Amino acid sequence: PYRWQAISLILGVLAPVIGSIPATFNHSILSFTPVGLACTGLVFALALFRFQLLDLKPVARNALVDLINDPMLVIDDRNRIVDLNPATASILGRTVEEMIGQPVEKSLYLWKPLIECLQSHTDRQEEISLDIHGEKRQYDLHLAHLGNHPGGQSGRLVVLHDITERTQLLERMRHLAMTDALTGLYNRRHFFTQTQRVLDTCRRYRRAFSLIMLDIDNFKAVNDSYGHTAGDEVLQITATIMRLGTRPMDIIARYGGEEFIISLPETTPDEAFQVAKRVCGQISGSPVTTSRGDVPVTLSAGVAGTLDAGSLSLKAFITWADSALYAA
Numbered sequence: 653p654y655r656w657q658a659i660s661l662i663l664g665v666l667a668p669v670i671g672s673i674p675a676t677f678n679h680s681i682l683s684f685t686p687v688g689l690a691c692t693g694l695v696f697a698l699a700l701f702r703f704q705l706l707d708l709k710p711v712a713r714n715a716l717v718d719l720i721n722d723p724m725l726v727i728d729d730r731n732r733i734v735d736l737n738p739a740t741a742s743i744l745g746r747t748v749e750e751m752i753g754q755p756v757e758k759s760l761y762l763w764k765p766l767i768e769c770l771q772s773h774t775d776r777q778e779e780i781s782l783d784i785h786g787e788k789r790q791y792d793l794h795l796a797h798l799g800n801h802p803g804g805q806s807g808r809l810v811v812l813h814d815i816t817e818r819t820q821l822l823e824r825m826r827h828l829a830m831t832d833a834l835t836g837l838y839n840r841r842h843f844f845t846q847t848q849r850v851l852d853t854c855r856r857y858r859r860a861f862s863l864i865m866l867d868i869d870n871f872k873a874v875n876d877s878y879g880h881t882a883g884d885e886v887l888q889i890t891a892t893i894m895r896l897g898t899r900p901m902d903i904i905a906r907y908g909g910e911e912f913i914i915s916l917p918e919t920t921p922d923e924a925f926q927v928a929k930r931v932c933g934q935i936s937g938s939p940v941t942t943s944r945g946d947v948p949v950t951l952s953a954g955v956a957g958t959l960d961a962g963s964l965s966l967k968a969f970i971t972w973a974d975s976a977l978y979a980a
């Protein structure tokens with residue numbers, strides 16, 4: 653960008669020097685130095701008004717680009733790195749001088765997702781995952797194509813903004829939005845969303861579907877006798893046993909208080925009844941060990957199921973399972 657500024661400076665300095673050569677070496681009384689100085693004035697005027705000789709862009713560039721923490725690099729039409737900031741070089745464990753002029757494939761071979769994005773012929777913005785010192789980091793990629801010159805495209809500007817913390821926070825918020833904080837199981841709202849999707853599939857293909865509702869017997873007595881801390885531990889251990897006693901495809905949630913609910917896609921009523929018996933037996937087989945001592949715990953369960961989901965609604969299954977639970 654500053655080539656003509658440099659050329660004008662050189663020409664302006666050389667003009668009076670060249671003009672003084674005849675008088676210096678030929679002992680001539682005729683000196684062209686004034687003419688050279690006049691040329692210098694003209695060249696410097698051209699440099700000032702045409703090529704912005706005193707423009708502060710180089711200073712602004714250093715302040716804006718070199719000091720930002722986001723990796724930034726400029727790539728020419730031959731896929732060579734022509735500019736980058738220290739943040740990019742630091743991440744790659746090299747110096748700016750080492751990387752200038754190097755092919756992208758050679759310098760960024762560890763960042764294959766970035767190299768693939770550079771094949772695009774249009775501006776783009778997307779999230780990519782890069783390996784930084786052995787750690788996966790998420791980046792928001794901005795790719796902009798620079799102005800054209802005669803004969804083709806002049807280059808591309810790449811800016812990477814680290815959004816790893818933001819992505820992790822969003823994932824954490826998403827997890828909290830669909831899980832119960834105490835037990836780590838799905839919460840009631842997410843259970844309905846996921847189970848309705850599974851039930852729709854079973855209804856479409858007329859497959860079996862079952863649902864189990866479980867309740868810890870006399871849970872209020874546990875809290876009164878052992879304290880709420882022990883009660884929370886009982887809920888957590890119960891949730892863990894349920895998770896271990898079911899399949900990965902089954903959906904388990906804390907329905908409310910000491911109640912739990914499990915949906916079992918492609919499971920017959922008899923199979924669901926055996927699952928309920930197994931979970932209840934594992935819980936009541938031995939006391940639950942808590943910080944306040946061993947707590948005897950039993951479960952009651954209600955099972956609702958069908959061999960053909962047909963047109964049955966989720967509300968119907970919950971109503972039947974709740975009635976069976978109440979009877980238990």
